[in-house]
Amino acid sequence: MPNAKVLSEKQAIVAQLTEKIQNATAGVLVDYKGITVEEDTALRKECRENDVHYAVVKNTLLRFAFNNTGLSELDDLLNGTTSLALCSDPVAPARVMADYAKKLNGKFEIKGGFMDGKPVDLDTINSLASIPPLPILQAQVLGTMLAPITGLAVVLKQIAEKNGAPAEAAEEAPAAE
Structure with a gap:
């Protein structure tokens, strides 16, 4: 049986993990077995640049945090080496971790x-x-929105030039009402 001090420290860690998981929009669990210190440092730098919180977590503590947040279905994934990437952006942790998984290939x-x-x-x-x-x-999206306007401007310029007036003169001519 662990002593009271160790137990209270672990409970504090679980409480922090629970809060981070509840505040995150998305999270990705990763098996980081076999990466070097340089690769881990590069991953952590990329995570910081994308506002992704990345940490290596003990499976038991993470299991308690998942159970506290209603994510007990993820308990089966908690074996071996586990790290967790959390973010308020639903796409960022998936993109960073998937890109890194492709780079390290296995x-x-x-x-x-x-x-x-x-x-x-x-x-x-x-x-x-x-x-x-x-x-x-x-x-x-902006390019898609501007495309029709740009196309219309090009067509109007071509019509003005076809009618014999140079484009600059057509622009200066008053509009007929």
Whole structure:
């Protein structure tokens, strides 16, 4: 039986883990067995750049935290070496971990994860990982919105030039009412 001090420290860790899991929109469980210190340092740097909280966690403590948050279905994944990536962005932890798993090819393996308080399988995590980052998505939407306007401007310029007026003169001419 562990002494009271050790037990209270572990309970505090479980409480912190529970709070982090509840506040996170998504999380990914990873088996990190076999990665080097340099690879781990690079992964942690990439996680910081993407606002992903990454930590190596004892399976027993994580099991208690998952049970506290209603994610007990993930208990089966808690064997071997386990690390947890959490974030408020539902796509970021999946993308960072999947990219890293591809780079390390076998040394770093995604076990599973959760999103919005529900467990998700490996296929869902890989699907999330294939979604581009938010700034790229915003640029694509903006480009899609501007395309018709740009096309209209090009057509109007060509019509004005076809009618014999240079484009600059057509722009300066008052609109007929």
